[in-house]
Amino acid sequence: MSGKRYPEEFKIEAVKQVTDRGYKVGEVAKRLGVTAKSLHDWIQKYGDMGSQHQTITSQQDELRKLKAQLRRVTEERDILKEAAAYFASESRKGTRS
Numbered sequence: 527m528s529g530k531r532y533p534e535e536f537k538i539e540a541v542k543q544v545t546d547r548g549y550k551v552g553e554v555a556k557r558l559g560v561t562a563k564s565l566h567d568w569i570q571k572y573g574d575m576g577s578q579h580q581t582i583t584s585q586q587d588e589l590r591k592l593k594a595q596l597r598r599v600t601e602e603r604d605i606l607k608e609a610a611a612y613f614a615s616e617s618r619k620g621t622r623s
Contacts, residue, residue, distance in 0.1 A: 532560070537568045545573055 543554045544565065551569070555562040 529564075534572075538572050540565055541569050541572045544569060 540554060540558055540560065543549045544551055551562050551565050555565045558565075
């Protein structure tokens, strides 16, 4: 039994074509070059999970973007703090003369 291995994303996308887009199992299986039995097995395994996996992936992407934005804003804040401290000390020097 030397079956071909497919990535999980491929399987989930195949399942979505049947569950979300309404294509027939035989049609999708033939187009993708997999057996209808394999596709049925994937539907059973990933049917509900496929949309959950997509949600998790989009949440991870959003989290990555938010972390990058937080890093940038934190750096900007630190620069502004240093600038404010510098200008405050310069201002004090100017009023003592």
